[in-house]
Amino acid sequence: MSQFFSDNINSFNISNSFTTVDQRSEILAWLSPLEPRLRHQDIRTRRVDDVGDWLLQTDQFRNWCDVTGQDEFDKAVLFCYGNPGVGKTHMR
Amino acid sequence: MLTNHDFSSLVIDTLCDRAREQGFIVTCFYCDFTAQNEQSPASVLGGILKQVVSGLKEIPKEVMQAFEDQKRAIGGRGLRLPEIVKMLQTISSSWHTFICIDALDECAPEYRVRLLGSLRDIIQKSTGAKVFLTGRPHIRDEIEKRLGGRTLSLLISPNEDDIIKYLRARLEEDTTPEAMDDSLETDVLKGIPESVSEMYVRGRIRGSLP
Numbered sequence: 099m100s101q102f103f104s105d106n107i108n109s110f111n112i113s114n115s116f117t118t119v120d121q122r123s124e125i126l127a128w129l130s131p132l133e134p135r136l137r138h139q140d141i142r143t144r145r146v147d148d149v150g151d152w153l154l155q156t157d158q159f160r161n162w163c164d165v166t167g168q169d170e171f172d173k174a175v176l177f178c179y180g181n182p183g184v185g186k187t188h189m190r
Numbered sequence: 191m192l193t194n195h196d197f198s199s200l201v202i203d204t205l206c207d208r209a210r211e212q213g214f215i216v217t218c219f220y221c222d223f224t225a226q227n228e229q230s231p232a233s234v235l236g237g238i239l240k241q242v243v244s245g246l247k248e249i250p251k252e253v254m255q256a257f258e259d260q261k262r263a264i265g266g267r268g269l270r271l272p273e274i275v276k277m278l279q280t281i282s283s284s285w286h287t288f289i290c291i292d293a294l295d296e297c298a299p300e301y302r303v304r305l306l307g308s309l310r311d312i313i314q315k316s317t318g319a320k321v322f323l324t325g326r327p328h329i330r331d332e333i334e335k336r337l338g339g340r341t342l343s344l345l346i347s348p349n350e351d352d353i354i355k356y357l358r359a360r361l362e363e364d365t366t367p368e369a370m371d372d373s374l375e376t377d378v379l380k381g382i383p384e385s386v387s388e389m390y391v392r393g394r395i396r397g398s399l400p
Contacts, residue, residue: 125253129269130233145199150196
């Protein structure tokens with residue numbers, strides 16, 4: 099499966115003979131003008147290291163992100179709910 | 191501040207690290223109350239589809255075809271929601287695809303209904319799609335109802351360790367370190383997590399936290 103993946107999204111020079119680099123960018127821009135990864139970059143750079151790591155150790159997270167299981171009735175959705183800004187006034 | 195966004199970005203980064211080894215696709219979208227009008231289901235899932243396609247070496251033929259077809263329309267036109275959903279179903283059946291959407295409570299309610307319906311359609315038709323969502327507790331029932339029985343819900347709140355790590359990081363950035371001595375620092379690190387967790391527990395009992 100992995101041979102279909104580019105190692106990074108900038109490796110457009112190995113796109114197939116039917117799409118040029120320009121055409122590929124044009125198609126991506128046509129699919130959406132939004133750049134959701136920019137917001138992600140902004141949030142991740144402000145995140146404090148190791149905070150929230152316990153979430154990654156929970157059974158719920160491990161089971162959900164395991165792609166090796168073949169059970170098609172497994173849990174496809176993980177919904178994490180909480181109150182944003184807990185302790186806001188203390189921690190500004 | 192420690193927010194749901196921080197948990198989302200942590201999960202997205204963790205998935206991206208594993209994606210390189212395990213060869214799956216990770217996509218994300220952060221809903222934003224101030225951009226509600228622009229964040230229609232087609233726009234959110236269009237943003238997701240764009241990331242899926244950019245993670246593939248070759249543009250899938252369905253996408254190529256739709257791109258060529260739309261050129262014949264006057265002025266060109268974007269994909270409609272059902273077409274986006276169908277493409278996501280098709281691609282995520284061939285490649286494991288993680289769709290992470292943060293702060294669903296910030297999505298306009300009428301948009302959220304259709305967005306959740308679309309996500310349900312995607313996971314029903316594709317065994318390779320995984321969905322990660324965050325939001326405030328008041329939308330939990332809505333999410334579980336719309337996405338059926340394949341949802342795991344997990345309460346996230348900063349624990350005491352998180353709060354201490356956060357405070358340490360902020361204290362290190364303090365621009366007036368001379369005002370802080372060891373005993374004050376100890377008091378801060380001890381006192382604040384206690385009062386935060388008390389506040390948090392009281393808030394949950396009353397059900398009145400925002």
